[in-house]
Amino acid sequence: MSASAPTISAPARVEWTAIGTTAVLVVCDPAVLEPARVLLASELDRIDRAASSYRADSELTALNARAGATVSVSAALAEAIATACQAAAISGGLVDPTLSADPGWRGITLTDWSVRLPSGMRLDLGASAKALCADRAARRIAAATGVGVLVSLGGDIAVAGPAPAGGWLIHVTDDHRAGPEAPGQRVTICEGGLATSSTTVRPGPDGHGHHIIDPRRGTPADVHWRTVSVTAATCVDANTAATAAIVLGPDAPAWLAAQGLSARLVHADGSVATVGGWPEGDPMPAWKPEAESLS
Amino acid sequence: MNHAQANRDAAFDRLDRVNRRMAVGSVLGAGVLMVLVATDAHVAHHISTLTATPAAQTSSSSSDETSAATGSDDGSATSSESSPSTASPAASSAPAPAPASSAAAPAPAPVVSGGS
Numbered sequence: 001m002s003a004s005a006p007t008i009s010a011p012a013r014v015e016w017t018a019i020g021t022t023a024v025l026v027v028c029d030p031a032v033l034e035p036a037r038v039l040l041a042s043e044l045d046r047i048d049r050a051a052s053s054y055r056a057d058s059e060l061t062a063l064n065a066r067a068g069a070t071v072s073v074s075a076a077l078a079e080a081i082a083t084a085c086q087a088a089a090i091s092g093g094l095v096d097p098t099l100s101a102d103p104g105w106r107g108i109t110l111t112d113w114s115v116r117l118p119s120g121m122r123l124d125l126g127a128s129a130k131a132l133c134a135d136r137a138a139r140r141i142a143a144a145t146g147v148g149v150l151v152s153l154g155g156d157i158a159v160a161g162p163a164p165a166g167g168w169l170i171h172v173t174d175d176h177r178a179g180p181e182a183p184g185q186r187v188t189i190c191e192g193g194l195a196t197s198s199t200t201v202r203p204g205p206d207g208h209g210h211h212i213i214d215p216r217r218g219t220p221a222d223v224h225w226r227t228v229s230v231t232a233a234t235c236v237d238a239n240t241a242a243t244a245a246i247v248l249g250p251d252a253p254a255w256l257a258a259q260g261l262s263a264r265l266v267h268a269d270g271s272v273a274t275v276g277g278w279p280e281g282d283p284m285p286a287w288k289p290e291a292e293s294l295s
Numbered sequence: 296m297n298h299a300q301a302n303r304d305a306a307f308d309r310l311d312r313v314n315r316r317m318a319v320g321s322v323l324g325a326g327v328l329m330v331l332v333a334t335d336a337h338v339a340h341h342i343s344t345l346t347a348t349p350a351a352q353t354s355s356s357s358s359d360e361t362s363a364a365t366g367s368d369d370g371s372a373t374s375s376e377s378s379p380s381t382a383s384p385a386a387s388s389a390p391a392p393a394p395a396s397s398a399a400a401p402a403p404a405p406v407v408s409g410g411s
Binding site for chain 1: 404405406407408409410411
């Protein structure tokens with residue numbers, strides 16, 4: 001028997017549809033792909049049962065139907081609401097789960113494991129809950145397996161554990177459903193999260209405009225930036241900042257810089273601005289699947 | 296039992312243990328957050344603020360977009376509520392570095408981040 005050279009594992013990837021969007025899971029060691037997939041699936045199920053606005057049987061649907069009453073909630077929904085309120089507080093109300101500034105998130109009463117919404121208020125936890133799920137899943141998978149992991153939920157990305165050589169390669173573009181050849185930019189991150197908000201992907205509630213609401217007036221935000229990508233310590237923070245930047249419009253670069261965040265903002269006309277050390281878009285050879293040649 | 300199967304089994308075992316710990320941790324974490332949020336908006340600067348992380352390192356652009364640095368600071372509506380604890384990351388337009396060690400996994404295919 002002869003000794004063999006250490007094996008360099010190619011990252012393994014699986015992708016499926018969940019919570020109304022695309023879930024992508026990448027792990028640095030294929031041996032842990034299945035347990036990692038099981039864990040991500042359990043996190044997706046957890047957040048979907050608790051915080052989905054689209055499920056008639058979700059806890060959030062029941063909570064919204066009982067606005068005005070004090071309702072006991074699960075740890076999952078409590079965490080999702082607390083995260084959304086934190087995002088609202090940090091963004092100065094630019095990202096608000098009530099989609100309204102009056103009374104806005106400050107009208108939510110959180111006491112121990114119960115929640116009370118003012119009469120008539122409805123919560124939409126979609127964006128922050130998705131990012132929270134990505135953060136939780138990435139952390140748990142990395143802790144459980146000791147392997148580097150990337151979780152993307154609808155293009156909102158969280159990474160944890162040891163990153164692959166050179167970092168996690170991410171292609172930022174307008175629509176997460178586009179391929180890596182779509183117009184955009186390739187960047188790498190080694191930790192934290194990266195999220196993108198765009199006005200180009202989903203129409204507004206009435207079928208017109210886009211879906212990012214300016215809570216200050218309750219209507220879709222003006223389209224100064226069509227797409228904003230942000231990196232931060234967590235996917236929740238990145239998601240919050242990207243959405244807040246869309247709402248802020250021309251004031252977004254200064255606000256992002258004040259937060260110390262790195263961001264890429266695509267103007268409505270396609271021109272690109274960068275903030276906080278986001279790399280310039282110097283040409284680079286097209287990505288090639290090196291992993292295949294090493295496996 | 297082959298090596299891959301053994302790895303999977305071991306990972307599932309660790310997963311069970313971490314799940315139990317995380318269940319407790321998430322409850323405690325949410326509780327702390329709720330206490331903070333419930334007190335009022337004035338706690339905003341006591342809650343962890345948006346935190347920067349060393350970020351994008353390499354880049355390529357295949358589009359007709361043009362890049363321009365931006366960084367004016369006119370003060371923002373929320374600047375008093377946020378004070379990031381980490382400096383902004385350094386920019387680099389250098390190509391992705393070669394694998395640093397033979398034990399490191401090769402870089403995977405790019406994952407797309409876009410609006411949803």
